[in-house]
Amino acid sequence: MNKTININLANVFFHIDEDAFIKLDRYLKTIESYLAKEESKDEILQDIEARIAELFTESMIHEKQVITLSQVNDMIAIMGEPEAYKIDDGDDSTSSSSKFKSSRKLYRDIENNYIGGVSAGLHHYLGLNLLVIRLIWIISALFSFGATVAIYVILWAVTPAARTTAQKLDMQGEPVNLTNIERKVKESYSKFADKVGDIDYDKYEQQTRSGITKFFDGLGEVLKALGVFISKFLGIILLIISGVVLVGSMIFLFSFGTISIFELGDFNNMDMFSLGIPYWIQVVLFFLVGAIPFFYLLILSLKLLFSNLKSIGRISHITLIGIWILCIIVITTLSVKKQLELSYDAEVIEVKSLALTSEDTLRIKMDTNLMYSDDLRQSKLQKIVKDGSNTSRLYSSNVYVNFRTSDDEELKVRVTKKSYGSSESIARERASLVDYDFELDNSNLKLDNYFLTMPEFMKQNVKVEVTVYIPEDQIIYLDKNLMDFSRVRNFRSSDYNTYLGYDQNTWKPLDSIIKTDSLTTQN
Amino acid sequence: MKIENTKAQMRKGVLEYCILSVLSHDDAYVAEILDTLKSAKLLVVEGTIYPLLTRLKNAKLLSYRWEESTGGPPRKYYQLTEEGKDFLSELSETWTELSFAVTKITSKKQTNDE
Secondary structure, three states: EEOOOOOOEEEEEEEEHHHHHHHHHHHHHHHHHHHOOOHHHHHHHHHHHHHHHHHHHHHHHOOOOOOOHHHHHHHHHHHOOOOHOOOOOOOOHHHHHHHHEEEOOHHHHHHHOOOOOOHHHHHHHHHHOOOHHHHHHHHHHHHHOOHHHHHHEEEEHOEOOOOOOHHHHHHOOEOHHHHHHHHHHHHHHHHHHHHHHHHHOOOOHHHHHHHHHHHHHHHHHHEEEHHHHHHHHHHHHHHHHHHHHHHHHHHHHHHHHHHOOOOOOOOOOHHHOOOOOHHHHHHHHHHHHHHHHHHHHHHHHHHHHOOOOOOOHHEEEEEEEEHHHHHHHHHHHHHHHHHOOEEEEEEEEEEEEEEEOOOEEEEEEEEEOOOOOOOOOOOOOOOEEOOOOOOOOEEOOOOEEEEEEEOOEEEEEEEEEEEEOOOHHHHHHHHHHHHHHHEEEEOEEEOOOOOEOOOHOOOOOOEEEEEEEEEEEOOOOEEEHHHHOOOOOOOOOOHOOOOEEEEEOOOEEEOOOOOOHHHHHOO | OOOOHHHHHHHHHHHHHHHHHHHOOOOOEEEHHHHHHHHOOOOOOOHHHHHHHHHHOOOOEEEEEEOOOOOOEEEEEEEEEEEHHHHHHHHHHHHHHHHHHHHHHHHHHHHHHO
């Protein structure tokens, strides 16, 4: 069974087999290219078509007969190969039209396929060795965590298979590479230059008009060729950008995603970006939001590079855009929810007066509980620990220390526990569940550098602010380990690990206040 | 240098003269002109004649009229113009001289060779 095509040849109607049509079409196009320089090209072609129609009519036995390939071949035998149409086949037979071939199109070669015939198609299109192309696919797939496999699948989906003879011929046409593009630009430029040159030789005024028309025709051709060049160039750049981004996000997806699924890593320190859902779902969400636009960019670049690609289909479009919008909605909702959850803050304040038993210098330092951590510094890291009765607690060093002077003669410590919640009462309840401790041992004030609270409060920015109210006449000694936690801005690092006295509204190192008799108060 | 090229060039050179000669007897359409030329083995394939005819027509040596045909497409009947007739008679003279010269030279050469 053969597909037939209806054609009109010199106003005569013919049924013609598809393969015969392709041959005839190519024959006529080639003749056209040979006659390109001829003045009355169209008229000659009409005459030729009329003669072909005549030959076909003669060869037909009855009216409904279909023109077959053999009839076309017989016709060509009578009419002669396209070369015969050229009159001046002098020395310039090397001119542009001597090897007429249409430019290549990218198709999948389903006759030489391993998987989808993409590599074989690229082999025809780029002229690269088939084995090399397949190796590139395999190696790049290994190095990119399979991201190029996705690109392969996309190419498979959007590239039409070469099924008909015409497509098979197009698949093997003139190779599309920079040399050929450059050649085309040059060719059309030289045509353009010729035409511009013609203007100078046009002596008569009435010819100026046609000269200008020729000029713009030529300009149009150059622009067209440049346009093709630019769009291919742009296509390559977009292909590289979108390819790199897709490969990158694929790596992101697989590395972070799998690590979190198998809980191989600690992601607590990434709570800034946490939306309160399992981490791998979040990774997938961000991946989809980022990757889908670049997927479209990839398709755009492929369409710029290969003109004959088919659409990925309406359903795929709707699905992809739907998924994308859905992901954005989910992310927005979750982050708004997260914001709302922390929209109210509340403080629970405890004030405790401490009796100083001696006149000694007050030494203040941070203290840690070695059961939970041996680190005296402040860190953003929160962790779950087991307390003495083996219950899980949240350990956090989100503690800040401030120093003020006491208006009465008492040493006081004010502890502010701050928490957030979706309502004030929730925030207050949470704040009251924070356990923070300090201790005055003779003249040593030991402030815990951590607090414990419920494990559920992990990502809720609970913090403790400690304000120490110190009598004005008290000499203090601040341990260096306070530095991390101190909120007092005008304390320099030299103010730690030294004796401080209160003078003129600030705490200053003693030796800078009085250098003589103050030494008696020192220990 | 290919022998085919030289042969084709020689043939094409006299082709214009022959087309005009065919038309000097009677008006004809392409197929008829072709039959004559083919029977004389001057033309092997038909393609060459179409650009030539159009050129001759553009040079105002030929004119044509359309005539309906039975079954096929309408036919172009070519005829010589006055200019064409003058052109032909000039060509005839040149041809006579040329063929005389060629015959003389080639036959001399042959006798010398023998």
